[in-house]
Amino acid sequence: MMFEKIFIEEHLLNHPKVLEIQQRFPMSEFKFIKKVEDVFGRVKKPYLQKRTNLNLFIGEKKGQLVKPAPPAYGLSGEPHYYFVHAYNCIYECNYCYLQGYFQSPDIVLFLNHDEIGAEIKRLADDFAKTNPGEKIWFHAGEYSDSLALTHLTGELPHYFELFKSLPNAYLELRTKSVNIKELIKLTPSENIVVSFSLAPEHRTKLNDLKTPGLKARLAAIRDLHDRGFPIGIHFDPIIYDDKLVESYTDLIYQMSLALPPEAIRYISIGVVRFTKNVYHQVLKNYPDSDFLADDFVKSFDNKIRYNKPTRLWILGKVKNLLFEAGVPLDKIYECMEEE
Amino acid sequence: MAKLLIFAHRGEAQAFFNEWELLPVNFYFTGLFKNKDHYLLITGEGPKEASEKTVAVLAAFKPEITEVINIGIAGSLTPKLKVGEHVWVRSSYAQNAERCEFKSFTTKNHNNIDCITAYSRVTTPEEKKTLSSFADIVDRELWSIASAAHLFRIELSALKLISDESDSDDICQLVKDEAPALSKKLFSEYQNYLKKQTEAAPVALVAPKSDTILDYILTHPKLYFTTSQTRKLTTLLRGLALKKILDDEEIKTFTQNLIESTNDSISSKEISKMLLNLLGEKLNPLSTQIKNKITEALAPLTDSGAQANFDPELEQDYIQLNYQIRSTKDQKKLILALEQFNYQKIKDIFKGELGDDV
Numbered sequence: 001m002m003f004e005k006i007f008i009e010e011h012l013l014n015h016p017k018v019l020e021i022q023q024r025f026p027m028s029e030f031k032f033i034k035k036v037e038d039v040f041g042r043v044k045k046p047y048l049q050k051r052t053n054l055n056l057f058i059g060e061k062k063g064q065l066v067k068p069a070p071p072a073y074g075l076s077g078e079p080h081y082y083f084v085h086a087y088n089c090i091y092e093c094n095y096c097y098l099q100g101y102f103q104s105p106d107i108v109l110f111l112n113h114d115e116i117g118a119e120i121k122r123l124a125d126d127f128a129k130t131n132p133g134e135k136i137w138f139h140a141g142e143y144s145d146s147l148a149l150t151h152l153t154g155e156l157p158h159y160f161e162l163f164k165s166l167p168n169a170y171l172e173l174r175t176k177s178v179n180i181k182e183l184i185k186l187t188p189s190e191n192i193v194v195s196f197s198l199a200p201e202h203r204t205k206l207n208d209l210k211t212p213g214l215k216a217r218l219a220a221i222r223d224l225h226d227r228g229f230p231i232g233i234h235f236d237p238i239i240y241d242d243k244l245v246e247s248y249t250d251l252i253y254q255m256s257l258a259l260p261p262e263a264i265r266y267i268s269i270g271v272v273r274f275t276k277n278v279y280h281q282v283l284k285n286y287p288d289s290d291f292l293a294d295d296f297v298k299s300f301d302n303k304i305r306y307n308k309p310t311r312l313w314i315l316g317k318v319k320n321l322l323f324e325a326g327v328p329l330d331k332i333y334e335c336m337e338e339e
Numbered sequence: 340m341a342k343l344l345i346f347a348h349r350g351e352a353q354a355f356f357n358e359w360e361l362l363p364v365n366f367y368f369t370g371l372f373k374n375k376d377h378y379l380l381i382t383g384e385g386p387k388e389a390s391e392k393t394v395a396v397l398a399a400f401k402p403e404i405t406e407v408i409n410i411g412i413a414g415s416l417t418p419k420l421k422v423g424e425h426v427w428v429r430s431s432y433a434q435n436a437e438r439c440e441f442k443s444f445t446t447k448n449h450n451n452i453d454c455i456t457a458y459s460r461v462t463t464p465e466e467k468k469t470l471s472s473f474a475d476i477v478d479r480e481l482w483s484i485a486s487a488a489h490l491f492r493i494e495l496s497a498l499k500l501i502s503d504e505s506d507s508d509d510i511c512q513l514v515k516d517e518a519p520a521l522s523k524k525l526f527s528e529y530q531n532y533l534k535k536q537t538e539a540a541p542v543a544l545v546a547p548k549s550d551t552i553l554d555y556i557l558t559h560p561k562l563y564f565t566t567s568q569t570r571k572l573t574t575l576l577r578g579l580a581l582k583k584i585l586d587d588e589e590i591k592t593f594t595q596n597l598i599e600s601t602n603d604s605i606s607s608k609e610i611s612k613m614l615l616n617l618l619g620e621k622l623n624p625l626s627t628q629i630k631n632k633i634t635e636a637l638a639p640l641t642d643s644g645a646q647a648n649f650d651p652e653l654e655q656d657y658i659q660l661n662y663q664i665r666s667t668k669d670q671k672k673l674i675l676a677l678e679q680f681n682y683q684k685i686k687d688i689f690k691g692e693l694g695d696d697v
Binding site for chain 2: 005007029031033038039042043044045046049052053103240241242288289290292293294295297298299300307308309310311312313314315316
């Protein structure tokens with residue numbers, strides 16, 4: 001991977017991570033700026049320029065460092081938060097909402113993990129006081145892949161150490177990556193779950209562009225499971241086609257070979273959906289995506305989805321396939337669907 | 340069909356005037372010229388001039404103008420681009436005072452170089468440093484021209500020759516002094532561009548397959564499509580191609596079979612509607628099955644003569660009834676139909692419970 005330009009906030013000039021990145025990318029042009037927002041997102045940079053002209057920004061996250069997660073995010077009945085330590089992704093899933101979320105595909109890495117960690121600890125401690133014995137969840141990977149760049153970013157030990165000291169708090173690392181080199185250097189912890197997004201093989205090839213293939217992801221899952229890392233799974237987004245039942249049957253079988261159903265911490269299922277803006281970006285960036293020919297409608301929350309019977313049929317079918325394969329129903333949750 | 344070449348300064352276009360026979364066009368302002376294949380516009384320097392004149396020319400001559408090409412000099416903002424090099428611009432950005440214009444425009448023909456249009460001349464290293472965060476070169480017109488081309492939905496390209504390193508106080512003098520040499524280089528590169536386009540043209544003239552089948556259906560004497568039906572047909576054909584459900588030959592056979600199966604009493608409009616429905620079923624079989632199931636569940640109502648409608652988008656589980664009661668018999672008929680109608684079936688369908696046959 002190569003970054004054309006690397007923008008660094010001036011006050012981080014002597015930060016060890018900055019010095020390391022400068023050594024790692026000697027061919028990139030380095031620019032020092034006051035703050036990331038002075039350049040990132042100031043102009044609309046076309047999404048697909050990430051293929052030829054990807055820049056990196058290094059700064060510190062300001063504002064709210066840990067935010068409440070949207071509804072239906074994680075197993076219900078427990079509070080869920082997400083924290084932001086990066087923006088954007090090196091992959092190119094053609095349905096990805098990041099296309100319409102930021103005004104630039106450039107990668108932003110935030111280095112103030114101490115501050116983010118302190119906020120997580122504050123929320124976890126407060127929650128423990130008022131809800132003794134109950135769990136609180138923190139998710140990484142809302143705006144970036146949690147593992148893809150960890151060899152570069154190096155924040156995993158920080159968060160592992162933090163969560164090992166917060167027994168009531170759970171960390172989820174969401175990923176499509178098989179970059180587990182840094183992860184396996186660490187001792188697994190009961191309250192740190194690595195969760196992989198999976199789709200049938202033909203869908204991975206058609207939609208999860210530039211990501212590791214299904215076989216590689218399953219191998220990473222097996223490796224982590226064998227080493228004792230708790231694993232979560234996301235079947236999200238599910239894209240309908242006439243092979244849906246057969247292909248998810250096969251996917252669940254393949255998955256069960258890598259990870260016994262009883263060992264899955266949880267599995268989320270969600271049907272493909274877009275905000276209007278993201279949908280227009282998909283039309284622009286990936287006009288030949290087969291799912292664009294599907295029968296989408298504007299649904300209850302103004303998001304673009306399959307019609308209600310279709311999406312509930314899909315959720316019901318996949319849930320049933322999982323149940324038949326031995327995944328307990330209480331481990332399955334539906335993502336972003338109304339009551 | 341003509342291309343519109345847009346220059347800021349006459350000096351930049353000098354070689355084009357020398358090599359081509361360009362005649363002035365009688366227009367609202369001076370600076371517009373024409374030959375057989377090209378309009379050539381001299382806008383004067385700056386985004387305002389470029390914007391006004393480009394919009395005026397496109398508004399007047401758009402049907403004839405199929406491509407806009409901005410040609411001229413630009414300052415380099417990066418050490419990787421040296422004076423005398425030419426580039427085809429990828430994305431066009433703009434900066435007005437401290438503020439960047441949010442919108443950007445991207446060309447198809449480019450070599451990965453971005454250009455930022457500055458509303459005032461760049462004279463200090465600080466300004467150059469700021470702009471270099473966004474682009475590789477700086478000019479004074481491209482973003483305005485791109486914005487106008489975008490407005491008129493005309494394809495845009497931009498050929499820029501690096502004239503300086505964005506630290507020259509008097510770019511006008513520089514253009515004047517270097518004009519013949521700069522313009523010759525621009526002309527030569529533009530000739531290469533035309534040559535490449537001509538070489539690529541035979542391929543471009545081959546109509547895409549989907550157009551062929553679209554033409555076949557639209558021009559078939561037994562079929563008639565309204566404008567909105569034509570749009571629907573285009574979408575369906577594109578969808579069938581994207582999903583690789585039917586190829587052109589299969590669609591042709593499918594259409595022929597449908598037409599042959601209908602008798603003469605069925606109008607062209609009706610056959611076209613039937614074709615759209617059948618192609619829709621092929622493209623979205625699950626939605627079709629859902630609609631059929633709802634229709635089946637509504638049978639007790641429709642059999643009684645009631646008109647029963649459901650949400651065509653399949654988002655809300657309402658049923659809308661229209662029924663005229665003119666006698667107690669009608670009333671009893673409706674009461675019976677309502678008793679036989681099981682609304683729970685509709686609710687179940689909307690919960691995704693579609694039965695074992697799906």
